Amino acid sequence: MIRKQRRPWPSSLPLELQSLEMAARLRVDSNAISMASTDFGKLSRVIPAAVLDPLSEEDIVNLVRFSYASSSVPFSIAAKGQGHSLRGQAMTQGGVVVDMRALNINNGRINVNGSANLYVDVGGEQLWIDVLNETLQYGVSPRSWTDYLYLTVGGTLSNAGISGQSFRHGPQISNVYELDVVTGRGEVVTCSRDMNSELFCAVLGGLGQFGIITRARIPLEPAPSRVKWVRMLYLDFSAFTRDQEYLISINGNGGQGMKGLDYVEGSLVTSLSPPNNWRSSFFSLADHSRITSLLETKHGVLYCLEVAKYYDHLTLDTVDEELDLLLTGLSFIPGLIFTKDVSYVDFLNRVRSGELQLRSKGMWDVPHPWLNLFVPKSRIFDFDAGVFNGILRQSSNLVGPILVYPMLRSK
Ligand SMILES: Cc1cc2nc3c(=O)[nH]c(=O)nc-3n(C[C@H](O)[C@H](O)[C@H](O)COP(=O)(O)OP(=O)(O)OC[C@H]3O[C@@H](n4cnc5c(N)ncnc54)[C@H](O)[C@@H]3O)c2cc1C
Incomplete structure (x- = not known):
């Protein structure tokens, strides 16, 4: 034997x-x-x-x-x-x-509370995609997201959880009512802004150094059903950032009852970071080649402003008009504006199909030397000149998506 x-x-x-x-x-x-x-x-x-x-x-x-x-x-x-x-x-x-x-093998660790104070209690190990699917059963959902949803609640709350909704609602760490944390002494402590607040603030964005999150209470909102998803191309960085900053400034102050956009991001388009990349394929073949030829013939770098407006059956008749109003006066290249109409889930889960494609080609499991930076507004033009139009233009091997979008310090 x-x-x-x-x-x-x-x-x-x-x-x-x-x-x-x-x-x-x-x-x-x-x-x-x-x-x-x-x-x-x-x-x-x-x-x-x-x-x-x-x-x-x-x-x-x-x-x-x-x-x-x-x-x-x-x-x-x-x-x-x-x-x-x-x-x-x-x-x-x-x-x-x-x-x-x-x-996660213990079921029942995502619990929606549908009373006046809408929230969901979620295990720290839960994936955001599962939180989305569960909350949608009740017609509600969290309001602040990351671009990719196959991340755990404890993992993103230990970082920040930033995406195109952050200008409006703050990152995910600004959207937590309460946490259960196993502290370094092995005690389970419930904390919030008002209760054990030092622990609460340390753990959020604390990279797991101040305790282990076993439960998070996340606020919810009525969920929209659909999304108008728009991308616009720019030649000029100053016009691109000016428009981005304008769009995040509206946020409920747009006059004429305008609520503003629900999501604002942006990205660089270069020959090595093409308009359709693994994060999402948005452009038709014809549009894609139009953009690529612009890139090849005239400009090494283009900028893509990306926005979204949520809607449901109540706003179905007005969403297009509102969106037109919000985008009026922007300085994108005439004609280079593209709109998609997708379900809320497909919009939030937009990175998933690219992930599955990369997985099928064995390209998900490779090194990912990513970098996230906050650049102050006062230096963003230097950054464009030095990095986007300097280093990136001269490099022949820097491949991958490059996202650029503004954040409000107050959030
Ligand atoms: C494809 C992709 C897209 C992404 N997009 C975004 C994005 O749009 N916005 C954004 O903000 N981030 C984004 N990220 C980064 C992501 O938020 C972080 O990498 C996050 O840490 C991932 O969560 P995770 O579950 O993998 O955490 P892990 O990598 O497993 O852990 C991250 C950190 O959290 C700690 N930790 C994990 N669980 C807990 C817990 N329960 N309690 C306490 N500490 C814990 C770990 O010790 C570690 O320090 C993306 C990542 C990928 C791979």
Whole structure:
């Protein structure tokens, strides 16, 4: 008979840890270790001693309590959601990675409260796409999103969660009523702006360094059913940013009862960052070649302003007129404005089809050296000159989407 060899207990973890009931869910096999030692960026490799697949919040509490109390062999703990970080933020050398997604096997961790104070209670391990689908069953949805929805609630709330809705509602971390957090001492603390507010503010955008989010209470709004989704092309960066800034300034102040847009983003179009890229294919073949020839014949860089206006059966008859009014006077290249009419879900989930295409070509699982920057308004023209029209124009191998959009400091 061949005996299956047990992997030895990692030397960086105290032996006493094995006596906890939770230790049955600690994995030291090579699959678990390899999954937890890399991330979407594929720029860092950090090897943990073990991975915990928690069955409950209590498992996490017991692990953290033990680590806090353990002076013999101190070890670190990192929460991991989808692992879509770029530089090892959800990893820990020689410690324990808590694979939050294991909690998802417990059903019922997305609970919509439909009373006057609309909100949803969500497990930190839940994917935003699942939150969207569940809340839509009640005709409501969160209001602030990321471009891509297959990320965990705990993961984006530990960063910021920024997208085209942030100018209006703030990033996702500005759209949280309450959190349950397992602190570094292994206590479960409920916190909000008014209760344990220091912890609340530290954990939001805290990269998992101030505790592990096990529940978030997220505000909801009545969900629209459809979206007018528009892209406009610009030659001139100053016209592009001026129009972007104008559009985010309307936000309810547009006069004539104008509510403003629901989403404003923008991107660069170059021969290596073409108008249709993996994030979404928007342009017909004919439009695509029109834009590409403009790019090739005259200009190395074009700018694409992207906006969306939500609507439903109540606003169906007025949405086009409102949108026309909002876009009147913008300085895009005449004729280079393109509109799509899509469902709310298809709009929010727009990156998914590109992801599936890349996956099918084996191109999702490659290094992603991404960078996110906030550039002050006072230096954005220098940035355009130096980076977009300098470095990027001269480079023949900088491939990939480049997003550029303004944010209101007050949000
Ligand atoms: C294709 C793609 C598109 C993206 N688009 C956007 C975008 O539009 N806007 C945007 O803001 N971001 C975007 N991101 C970045 C994304 O928000 C972050 O990478 C986020 O961390 C991903 O969540 P995750 O579940 O993969 O977290 P992980 O990478 O697993 O973890 C991220 C950090 O959060 C910590 N963490 C994870 N779960 C918890 C928890 N429950 N409690 C406490 N800490 C925790 C980890 O320790 C780590 O520090 C995008 C990423 C990808 C891959």
